[in-house]
Amino acid sequence: MDTPAAAPKIRFRDTQIEMAHGAGGKASRRLIEGLFAPILFGSSQEPLGDAALLSINGTRLAITADSFVVSPLSFPGGSIGELAVNGTVNDLAVSGARAETLVVTYVLEAGLPTEILEREVRAMGRAARAAGVTIAGGDTKVVEHGKADRMYITTAGVGSLIPGVQCSTRSARPGDVVLLSGPIGDHGITILLARGELDLEADLCSDTRPVLPLVEALAREAAQGLRWMRDPTRGGVATALNEFARDCDLSVFLEEDKVPVRETVRGACELLGLDPLHIANEGQFLAVVAPEYADRALEALRRAPGGQGARIIGEVREQPACTVVAATPYGGNRIVDMLVGDPLPRIC
Amino acid sequence: MKYVDEFREPELIARTSEEIRRLADPGRHYRFMEVCGGHTHAIYRFGLKDLLPPNIELVHGPGCPVCVLPMGRIDDGLSMAASGDVIFTAFGDMMRVPGTSGSPLEHKARGADIRIVYSPADALKLAKANPDRQVMFFAIGFETTAPSTALTLMRAKAEGVRNFSVFSNHVTIIPAIRAILDSPDMRLDAFIGPGHVSTVIGCRPYEWIARQEGKPIVVSGFEPLDVLQSTAMLLAQLQRGEAKVENQYRRVVPWEGNRAALKAMAEVFTLRSYFEWRGMGFISQSALALNDAYADWDAERRFKVPGIRVTDPKAAQCGEVLKGVLKPAQCKLFGNECTPERPIGALMVSSEGSCAAYYQYEHRKSPLVSIPA
Numbered sequence: 001m002d003t004p005a006a007a008p009k010i011r012f013r014d015t016q017i018e019m020a021h022g023a024g025g026k027a028s029r030r031l032i033e034g035l036f037a038p039i040l041f042g043s044s045q046e047p048l049g050d051a052a053l054l055s056i057n058g059t060r061l062a063i064t065a066d067s068f069v070v071s072p073l074s075f076p077g078g079s080i081g082e083l084a085v086n087g088t089v090n091d092l093a094v095s096g097a098r099a100e101t102l103v104v105t106y107v108l109e110a111g112l113p114t115e116i117l118e119r120e121v122r123a124m125g126r127a128a129r130a131a132g133v134t135i136a137g138g139d140t141k142v143v144e145h146g147k148a149d150r151m152y153i154t155t156a157g158v159g160s161l162i163p164g165v166q167c168s169t170r171s172a173r174p175g176d177v178v179l180l181s182g183p184i185g186d187h188g189i190t191i192l193l194a195r196g197e198l199d200l201e202a203d204l205c206s207d208t209r210p211v212l213p214l215v216e217a218l219a220r221e222a223a224q225g226l227r228w229m230r231d232p233t234r235g236g237v238a239t240a241l242n243e244f245a246r247d248c249d250l251s252v253f254l255e256e257d258k259v260p261v262r263e264t265v266r267g268a269c270e271l272l273g274l275d276p277l278h279i280a281n282e283g284q285f286l287a288v289v290a291p292e293y294a295d296r297a298l299e300a301l302r303r304a305p306g307g308q309g310a311r312i313i314g315e316v317r318e319q320p321a322c323t324v325v326a327a328t329p330y331g332g333n334r335i336v337d338m339l340v341g342d343p344l345p346r347i348c
Numbered sequence: 349m350k351y352v353d354e355f356r357e358p359e360l361i362a363r364t365s366e367e368i369r370r371l372a373d374p375g376r377h378y379r380f381m382e383v384c385g386g387h388t389h390a391i392y393r394f395g396l397k398d399l400l401p402p403n404i405e406l407v408h409g410p411g412c413p414v415c416v417l418p419m420g421r422i423d424d425g426l427s428m429a430a431s432g433d434v435i436f437t438a439f440g441d442m443m444r445v446p447g448t449s450g451s452p453l454e455h456k457a458r459g460a461d462i463r464i465v466y467s468p469a470d471a472l473k474l475a476k477a478n479p480d481r482q483v484m485f486f487a488i489g490f491e492t493t494a495p496s497t498a499l500t501l502m503r504a505k506a507e508g509v510r511n512f513s514v515f516s517n518h519v520t521i522i523p524a525i526r527a528i529l530d531s532p533d534m535r536l537d538a539f540i541g542p543g544h545v546s547t548v549i550g551c552r553p554y555e556w557i558a559r560q561e562g563k564p565i566v567v568s569g570f571e572p573l574d575v576l577q578s579t580a581m582l583l584a585q586l587q588r589g590e591a592k593v594e595n596q597y598r599r600v601v602p603w604e605g606n607r608a609a610l611k612a613m614a615e616v617f618t619l620r621s622y623f624e625w626r627g628m629g630f631i632s633q634s635a636l637a638l639n640d641a642y643a644d645w646d647a648e649r650r651f652k653v654p655g656i657r658v659t660d661p662k663a664a665q666c667g668e669v670l671k672g673v674l675k676p677a678q679c680k681l682f683g684n685e686c687t688p689e690r691p692i693g694a695l696m697v698s699s700e701g702s703c704a705a706y707y708q709y710e711h712r713k714s715p716l717v718s719i720p721a
Binding site for chain 1: 349352356358361362365392393394395396397399444453454457458466470572688689707708709710711
């Protein structure tokens, strides 16, 4: 019989939970790697992805879960219900899986108008149909007024693997190219403006959408060259690429002027001192592709509906390891670090 | 983006960078201080150091208001928030600045009512919306932000909003520059003058730097082309053997400053006889307090403030970095005990702090972290 394992060593030393631990940046990573992983996931050395891949009686599946606490509940281009479906569908898609079914949990604050709940449930129904996924069941809890902010939604999803796709940061090599599916920062800036705390207005919508059709288009043309995918949600492109660089012990070299950013997002970021690379997205994804597949992959994305904005934004290099470097358009270089702190809380 | 893209035009930037190389004497080492933290941020953010020849050294100055605030003042502000009926308001920059018992953000996580506002007017709005609570605004900044604090106080007085108060930590730039020039370990050739402060005070207050100290100063904008052009203007002055005040940021900075803003400041503030600056000690007549006419809105008079002086952690060399004597990476704590995530000094917190800018944009570019002095 096995001897009982020693209690795993915890490296998370923060004495209390703060908003930054949920912001998707460095503090989140520390919490997951320092507390959750050692206790819950044991000694697995697999880099942490957006979904877990399982094999049940020989059938390979992907599974993931995501919670949504966005404030305000609805905003230009979407609402919490739509995010809750698309977010989980996208986590599965960038893990190389097609979402098959979701289960959903609602935490509701007493006093929430039924009208709002119904609106969000309908939004979920529409989003599920659009993404081609069923909702198989769920659970509802209600807490006292003042103990939650209107409603929180958690969705968990199971997906079947897209044939031919086998992503792993271990397969990344210097020379691989980095693809981005379209303009960044729309979601985060939309939410920031929708809160009405700033006297700023802009004609801008959240980019929330399922990225599955784009991932499938990419897989059809370049599955064998696909090394890694990620949807850059909280923490933005900068955080996603830093995690990639760390997991594969390589460097990512970005060309700043190749990263697509809408004028309105760029303007808002300039005014507020934010970096678009740190702003959340809900309908874009990053892919790292072997160089010989780069042109085909980009072509496939651009031909797919909603993929016209796709660009090659950089490449994988050997040095400086575990680091993202951006070439500014002026001939200088800068480091692109992960998000520190939490400039925009509760964006999803 | 208008007024931005013109100043980020790669070809013009390349040309200015060449001009700098032409003007710089290869046999000479230049030390230019950019006074303002906004410039420090721009220099790292746009990778401008890569565009300068190696014999031009940019020395980061004290113009980051969050960075020069001594820890005791943060503790004083937070002590007001400890009482349950006070709403503590401040700019986002302040939120992660460590006090002795944690940052405002940590106090917020423990239950204190601490809120980010984007302007003092928002804090006043909050006071009007919460008439049964006290709303305190933690005011911080050089002459750049002092006028908006002043105007808000004038409005609070005019409208009789009694539950609003201001904890003034406003400081003035000229005494800080004087303290740096008086510092014996400081060898500087010229200054890149602060842009935003100068929109308020204008360019005249710098004339003594040129006349008495013999150092050229160019008031500069914050875009890549601005900073490079200002550098070229400084080199041209040095080449001609001149020392004068020049205004590169003419599209924003009037030579005489902004009279209306200065008037509002004069209406509300009085000079403190001295004020403590982190790392630089007490500097006389370097900070603003509310004057007697605004005593009723002065948080320091309304609340009991402990006023304790807190010494910085011994190993932290914030003072040396603030004065430009050390580069961020030369501090013993840089990147080890002190990171943007777990800052020990405010220089590692504010986006205008040289340590944060250096850490975020620069320090892992090459495997060599330490820079020779």
